[in-house]
Amino acid sequence: MINFTVGPVQMDEETRELGKEQIPYFRTPEFSSIMKENEKLLCNFFDAPENSRVIFMTGSGTASMEGGIMNFFNKDDKVIVVNGGSFGHRLVQLCEIHEIPFTEIKLDYGTPLTKENLAQFENVGYTGFLVQLCETSTGVLYDMELIGDFCNRNGIFLFVDAVSGFMADKFSMKKMHVNAAITGSQKALALPPSMSFTVLDKKAIERCNIINVKNLYFNYPTYLKDGERGQTPFTPAVGTLLQLNAKLKRIEETGGIENQNKLAKARADYFRNAIKDLPFALFSKGKDSSNCVTALCPTKSGVNAHKIFEIIKDEYGIWICPNGGDMAEKVFRVGHIGSISKEEINTLIEAFKDLVKRGIL
Amino acid sequence: MINFTVGPVQMDEETRELGKEQIPYFRTPEFSSIMKENEKLLCNFFDAPENSRVIFMTGSGTASMEGGIMNFFNKDDKVIVVNGGSFGHRLVQLCEIHEIPFTEIKLDYGTPLTKENLAQFENVGYTGFLVQLCETSTGVLYDMELIGDFCNRNGIFLFVDAVSGFMADKFSMKKMHVNAAITGSQKALALPPSMSFTVLDKKAIERCNIINVKNLYFNYPTYLKDGERGQTPFTPAVGTLLQLNAKLKRIEETGGIENQNKLAKARADYFRNAIKDLPFALFSKGKDSSNCVTALCPTKSGVNAHKIFEIIKDEYGIWICPNGGDMAEKVFRVGHIGSISKEEINTLIEAFKDLVKRGIL
Numbered sequence: 001m002i003n004f005t006v007g008p009v010q011m012d013e014e015t016r017e018l019g020k021e022q023i024p025y026f027r028t029p030e031f032s033s034i035m036k037e038n039e040k041l042l043c044n045f046f047d048a049p050e051n052s053r054v055i056f057m058t059g060s061g062t063a064s065m066e067g068g069i070m071n072f073f074n075k076d077d078k079v080i081v082v083n084g085g086s087f088g089h090r091l092v093q094l095c096e097i098h099e100i101p102f103t104e105i106k107l108d109y110g111t112p113l114t115k116e117n118l119a120q121f122e123n124v125g126y127t128g129f130l131v132q133l134c135e136t137s138t139g140v141l142y143d144m145e146l147i148g149d150f151c152n153r154n155g156i157f158l159f160v161d162a163v164s165g166f167m168a169d170k171f172s173m174k175k176m177h178v179n180a181a182i183t184g185s186q187k188a189l190a191l192p193p194s195m196s197f198t199v200l201d202k203k204a205i206e207r208c209n210i211i212n213v214k215n216l217y218f219n220y221p222t223y224l225k226d227g228e229r230g231q232t233p234f235t236p237a238v239g240t241l242l243q244l245n246a247k248l249k250r251i252e253e254t255g256g257i258e259n260q261n262k263l264a265k266a267r268a269d270y271f272r273n274a275i276k277d278l279p280f281a282l283f284s285k286g287k288d289s290s291n292c293v294t295a296l297c298p299t300k301s302g303v304n305a306h307k308i309f310e311i312i313k314d315e316y317g318i319w320i321c322p323n324g325g326d327m328a329e330k331v332f333r334v335g336h337i338g339s340i341s342k343e344e345i346n347t348l349i350e351a352f353k354d355l356v357k358r359g360i361l
Numbered sequence: 362m363i364n365f366t367v368g369p370v371q372m373d374e375e376t377r378e379l380g381k382e383q384i385p386y387f388r389t390p391e392f393s394s395i396m397k398e399n400e401k402l403l404c405n406f407f408d409a410p411e412n413s414r415v416i417f418m419t420g421s422g423t424a425s426m427e428g429g430i431m432n433f434f435n436k437d438d439k440v441i442v443v444n445g446g447s448f449g450h451r452l453v454q455l456c457e458i459h460e461i462p463f464t465e466i467k468l469d470y471g472t473p474l475t476k477e478n479l480a481q482f483e484n485v486g487y488t489g490f491l492v493q494l495c496e497t498s499t500g501v502l503y504d505m506e507l508i509g510d511f512c513n514r515n516g517i518f519l520f521v522d523a524v525s526g527f528m529a530d531k532f533s534m535k536k537m538h539v540n541a542a543i544t545g546s547q548k549a550l551a552l553p554p555s556m557s558f559t560v561l562d563k564k565a566i567e568r569c570n571i572i573n574v575k576n577l578y579f580n581y582p583t584y585l586k587d588g589e590r591g592q593t594p595f596t597p598a599v600g601t602l603l604q605l606n607a608k609l610k611r612i613e614e615t616g617g618i619e620n621q622n623k624l625a626k627a628r629a630d631y632f633r634n635a636i637k638d639l640p641f642a643l644f645s646k647g648k649d650s651s652n653c654v655t656a657l658c659p660t661k662s663g664v665n666a667h668k669i670f671e672i673i674k675d676e677y678g679i680w681i682c683p684n685g686g687d688m689a690e691k692v693f694r695v696g697h698i699g700s701i702s703k704e705e706i707n708t709l710i711e712a713f714k715d716l717v718k719r720g721i722l
Contacts, residue, residue, distance in 0.1 A: 001383075003386055022371060023554070028680075058554075063420070094577055097576065192384055192599070194419060194556075194601070195555075214458050216427050216455055234422075234424070319386040
């Protein structure tokens, strides 16, 4: 099977080889020093301010979304939530569950956030801002410089879900005034699913220490304290963390994050150019699109997007990424993260062309 | 390195080979059917009553300890907590954090729970009972038939942390009147750390549906609902779940859980017999000891247990398992779970003998 979903994505050979190794005991100085290195490299790759820290959470990206909301905000806050897709909607849900006062900016799915959307929120006492870097369900890349400037100007704490956008799209905590941001192991890092990572600046560290959430597994102050000696409070996915270490070093040795951004952009551009004559509409406009994923709507009447996912899986041995909820029958997605070759992209394009020939697409 | 810790433990060749494979996309009927099979086999191996279910949690064993406490109990409960070591203490902490009214049975570390400990709790309105099967920090195996009968007689909900005891020691939800029990991927199942599993009987399912905890990542009703179609609400450690499936089938084909109990007992007995003449005291009495792990106190004056762990690691290439907290300098442990050969046990014994020769032990 060839995998064009947005996670788990295709792992490279080096990561796979490590997956076969025995997993070492981890309460040792040897593992601690690997973890300290992981923390340093992740901070570098997020372009985080000095003295930033990382929470290594065993759990999905949602675990770190919820962990962040529990640790950075409380009932005295008033936050803005951008809801432009399934993951924006999840941020709304989390604010509701944890009773964080919020105002939602509800966008038509597939459309970007604009200056106009933010105007009404200037100087009216908001304290937090929650947004995706890339809304994975629609492929929209939000204008993080616009958002960062707005938050900086208004003294607002900015928490970014960069789970799928990190490495694919330009991202800098320093330049975009981000206080905390997340990614997940099974996205562009192309490791097995199991871990998510939150980078915290000084303000985020202060917030979670003050809030000191009433939860053991999500208690960030404990993670920060144990992290000082390169450890986690509970047994983490040790194998994934070793694969992370090797992967971060390979990234560093091959041009760093800038080069990763370029490679993702090259894959996305190549794909988007190759499908120009196929019966698809782009769900988000090119200039607002993440390099991580392309969301497509089949344009021929009567074509069901989920059915296309099934046929491509069962008859061509390729996974594209189905959408859920309201979008399920109209939209599917093609991911551009992980270890994907030009030949594999060509194989997918040929499959689409064959479906057109067969009158299915 | 040879690994005698209690997790992560040594994986068998089949599990390692699967660790090298690409990880498939999982929102498919193919993965769902694997998950339904995982659920069925885990219920069988826990000897759970009909219509029991499994929560597949991406997270450490502690995540499922906390998940259970959040989902099965609330402020109207009155629970008994057995605290005979670090993990019993963690149950106490979790009751405190979540404001579950509780009474602690504090045991001297290394000693079993007796009928006398329970006498005062008969017919006085307790609603829940929290205990480990095996207290991993001391190696004590609790008398689950005694506890199960007590809970059954008193109509008390019994939640068992069988994280390290499952498969090593005899355990039956039906015979021991257990309502919910946990294990973890990196213990006797010998998979990579990343997942923990809770088996819920009918009463446990009812409780979590009524309580409907205000948390997204730990909301068990959502897991149960998605589980009906073989899915999880958030991306799980898909690779580990595939390794789990293959492992559970191998267990089934080779004499089931009964045979796994026998193998663990054989390893534990062989080890305990072989160290008889070495300068160690058993931290728990033989008859109260789990097959999962042996906790040992060096008897020669001035010998530091943590130092022995370090020397064995650095000079002999073997991990034994250090203890934490108050026990760190007095106790270390040798695990009997995972893929361990008689030759490897002999190598460890030779290392101990060599330390005696060198005057270190």
